[in-house]
Amino acid sequence: MEIMVFGAGYVGLVTGAGLASTGNHVILADTLKERIQLLREGGVPFYEPQLPDLLEKARRTKNIQFVHTESQEFKDTLASAEIYFIGVGTPELPDGRANMDYVFSAVDMIASQEGDLSNKIVIMKSTVPVGTGDVIEKKFKAAKKSPTVVSNPEFLKQGNAVQDFLKPERVIIGTDNEKAREAISFLYRAFMLKRDRIVCMSRRSAELVKYACNAFLATKISFINEMAQLSEIVGADIREVRDGMITDSRIGDQFLFPGLGFGGSCFPKDTHSLIAQGQAAGIELQLPTAVAAVNKKQQLWPVQKLQKVFGKSLSGKTIALWGLAFKPNTDDLREAPSIKIIPELLKLGAKIKAYDPVAAHRVAELFPDAIKTKNLVVCEDAYETATTSDALLIVTEWQEFRTPNFKKLKSSMSRPLIIDGRNIYDSKIAKQYGFEYFGVGVS
Numbered sequence: 452m453e454i455m456v457f458g459a460g461y462v463g464l465v466t467g468a469g470l471a472s473t474g475n476h477v478i479l480a481d482t483l484k485e486r487i488q489l490l491r492e493g494g495v496p497f498y499e500p501q502l503p504d505l506l507e508k509a510r511r512t513k514n515i516q517f518v519h520t521e522s523q524e525f526k527d528t529l530a531s532a533e534i535y536f537i538g539v540g541t542p543e544l545p546d547g548r549a550n551m552d553y554v555f556s557a558v559d560m561i562a563s564q565e566g567d568l569s570n571k572i573v574i575m576k577s578t579v580p581v582g583t584g585d586v587i588e589k590k591f592k593a594a595k596k597s598p599t600v601v602s603n604p605e606f607l608k609q610g611n612a613v614q615d616f617l618k619p620e621r622v623i624i625g626t627d628n629e630k631a632r633e634a635i636s637f638l639y640r641a642f643m644l645k646r647d648r649i650v651c652m653s654r655r656s657a658e659l660v661k662y663a664c665n666a667f668l669a670t671k672i673s674f675i676n677e678m679a680q681l682s683e684i685v686g687a688d689i690r691e692v693r694d695g696m697i698t699d700s701r702i703g704d705q706f707l708f709p710g711l712g713f714g715g716s717c718f719p720k721d722t723h724s725l726i727a728q729g730q731a732a733g734i735e736l737q738l739p740t741a742v743a744a745v746n747k748k749q750q751l752w753p754v755q756k757l758q759k760v761f762g763k764s765l766s767g768k769t770i771a772l773w774g775l776a777f778k779p780n781t782d783d784l785r786e787a788p789s790i791k792i793i794p795e796l797l798k799l800g801a802k803i804k805a806y807d808p809v810a811a812h813r814v815a816e817l818f819p820d821a822i823k824t825k826n827l828v829v830c831e832d833a834y835e836t837a838t839t840s841d842a843l844l845i846v847t848e849w850q851e852f853r854t855p856n857f858k859k860l861k862s863s864m865s866r867p868l869i870i871d872g873r874n875i876y877d878s879k880i881a882k883q884y885g886f887e888y889f890g891v892g893v894s
């Protein structure tokens with residue numbers, strides 16, 4: 452099939468490269484000129500395991516083409532597509548609603564071509580508020596166009612995005628149009644050889660499924676974190692509580708890790724958008740509201756612990772951060788606990804040394820003033836970060852932090868204090884090596 456994908460971000464690039472790998476011809480369009488240039492030269496704009504190989508394969512077979520949305524090439528190829536995927540960002544507005552400008556600008560571009568488009572399909576992969584498909588249909592109608600508008604939310608996880616796309620747990624197709632269902636099912640069947648995992652439903656239901664899934668997973672995270680807060684106060688150990696909980700198969704063991712809460716480009720903004728959608732519909736969604744509040748508090752848990760040890764001010768203290776990305780295997784810092792913790796520590800007068808295997812350069816871009824004054828130093832090596840530090844905060848649970856050389860670590864630190872925001876260490880072992888140790892929910 453001839454496919455155009457709007458947005459060369461995590462969702463768009465993975466979708467485009469994935470569809471190209473099954474023999475479709477994909478035109479990937481983005482508004483960022485430098486991003487398109489980089490992709491044309493063989494680069495990948497962010498760290499995502501396996502994506503470089505998948506893109507390379509698509510480039511080799513000439514099944515993928517990268518175009519800037521303002522180029523003549525874009526105008527020339529726009530009408531050639533039978534299917535348009537929209538995978539552009541829907542970031543959070545200050546009031547919590549999703550910013551739909553990027554989505555609507557992609558819609559306007561599709562509508563700008565000649566003809567009525569009645570044989571074409573527009574597929575919404577971006578996470579959009581319920582009813583967006585109807586709004587888009589109206590926009591097309593106003594331009595005298597009538598493509599079929601379908602909701603097909605994306606469930607990939609950064610860090611495992613390629614595998615998630617190539618072997619999806621399920622594909623949700625939201626449309627009442629039988630022909631469109633068939634065409635989209637045909638596209639996805641290439642990825643489900645063992646078992647059909649396509650679930651068809653109305654467009655509005657499909658739009659809500661995505662928010663319901665993310666809000667539910669976020670709820671699990673905030674739930675275990677709230678139990679962790681209680682554990683610390685009442686003298687329980689959340690790790691034991693978790694072990695006891697997860698043996699119940701109705702509860703399961705996923706997304707029940709006490710830690711620094713959820714971050715990233717999806718859970719926080721989607722929870723807030725869901726709350727705003729509830730408000731617009733005249734219903735207060737109490738669970739997502741509580742989930743967001745618990746999360747906000749949890750992200751700053753290490754700062755509270757530091758103040759418990761050092762007092763209100765952290766002036767004169769050097770704090771080492773291991774991990775900056777919102778989770779391992781990505782360099783994405785959007786809504787990461789690290790970017791909430793860093794300004795708090797700076798405000799309290801601390802100096803920060805920070806390390807992340809892939810996201811370090813991004814943090815430097817976010818805090819240029821602190822870098823200039825050397826109140827924030829980005830290190831190339833984990834042990835260098837800890838050297839002469841008064842405390843080590845574990846912020847992201849990268850594999851390389853799990854089994855450190857505790858002896859080397861202890862001898863290099865000014866004060867052997869570990870504040871383990873991801874509970875990756877056994878407190879007994881850390882204490883045996885002579886560390887003061889705080890874990891989340893560990894009293």
Ligand SMILES: NC(=O)c1ccc[n+]([C@@H]2O[C@H](COP(=O)([O-])OP(=O)(O)OC[C@H]3O[C@@H](n4cnc5c(N)ncnc54)[C@H](O)[C@@H]3O)[C@@H](O)[C@H]2O)c1
Pocket residue numbers: 457458459460461462463480481482483486520538539540541553554556557576577578579605606607608609716717
């Ligand atoms: N990142 C994830 O893990 C994930 C998973 C599932 C769903 N989603 C959803 O998918 C959507 C995209 O997320 P993402 O993380 O890929 O975003 P992203 O920020 O990584 O990428 C978005 C891309 O869209 C481009 N863009 C903006 N307007 C455009 C336009 N009019 N035409 C062409 N390109 C345009 C931007 O330049 C950018 O390259 C969001 O709604 C998000 O909530 C994301």
